Amino acid sequence: MRVVIAGAGIAGLTAALSLHAAGISDVTVHEAVAELHPLGVGINILPHAIRELIELGLADRLAAIGVATADLTFLTSRGQHIWSEPRGQAAGYRWPQYSIHRGRLQMMLLEAVRERLGPGAVVLGSPSPASTTTPTCSWAPTASAPPSGRRSSPARASRCRAATCCGAAPRTPSRS
Numbered sequence: 001m002r003v004v005i006a007g008a009g010i011a012g013l014t015a016a017l018s019l020h021a022a023g024i025s026d027v028t029v030h031e032a033v034a035e036l037h038p039l040g041v042g043i044n045i046l047p048h049a050i051r052e053l054i055e056l057g058l059a060d061r062l063a064a065i066g067v068a069t070a071d072l073t074f075l076t077s078r079g080q081h082i083w084s085e086p087r088g089q090a091a092g093y094r095w096p097q098y099s100i101h102r103g104r105l106q107m108m109l110l111e112a113v114r115e116r117l118g119p120g121a122v123v124l125g126s127p128s129p130a131s132t133t134t135p136t137c138s139w140a141p142t143a144s145a146p147p148s149g150r151r152s153s154p155a156r157a158s159r160c161r162a163a164t165c166c167g168a169a170p171r172t173p174s175r176s
């Protein structure tokens, strides 16, 4: 079986590793950008997602670039305590939660994909056909009047259009 994945983000790279672990090794990840850089912010990966990455044999690599999150605390701008709650293993999960930089996580996954599936498994500067095809929409802003008393707007229209193109029904705007 040959599998083509569009996008070498966290999802695409993890999917490639999962397919490889399931015995499907003819996998190619096509990434639109010509160069991948470790972009992003610090994010928190919750235990159910870390479980999947650990199952893929990435425990040591995760521990090397992430911080196991023990608690989540909200403070005011003056440092007054609002709320704390335990997280990850401190909250009783079998797997940790990690605070981790998105870009470093992506680079770690990229390295693992190239090691396991081969250096040519990720093709950069190669947008999938989906990005060159204009999606077909079943709903257009002018085809449906907004609820009475409410004005339509270009921003709302494009949100509804995107939802329709992704297969979801257009949402009724909740406020004008």
Ligand SMILES: Cc1cc2nc3c(=O)[nH]c(=O)nc-3n(C[C@H](O)[C@H](O)[C@H](O)COP(=O)(O)OP(=O)(O)OC[C@H]3O[C@@H](n4cnc5c(N)ncnc54)[C@H](O)[C@@H]3O)c2cc1C
Pocket (backbone or CB within 6 Å): 006, 007, 008, 009, 010, 011, 012, 030, 031, 032, 033, 041, 042, 043, 044, 045, 046, 102, 126, 127, 128, 129, 130, 131, 132
């Ligand atoms: C500010 C912020 C904070 C966040 N915090 C958290 C958090 O704490 N915890 C958490 O779990 N998540 C968090 N997220 C969400 C998380 O970062 C995303 O869900 C995740 O990165 C999505 O991964 P992805 O691979 O689906 O998409 P992306 O990382 O966006 O990757 C998609 C890739 O596909 C490529 N691409 C797109 N179209 C094509 C095409 N047609 N052909 C080829 N390549 C294509 C793009 O160039 C890109 O490299 C946060 C997001 C933001 C913005």
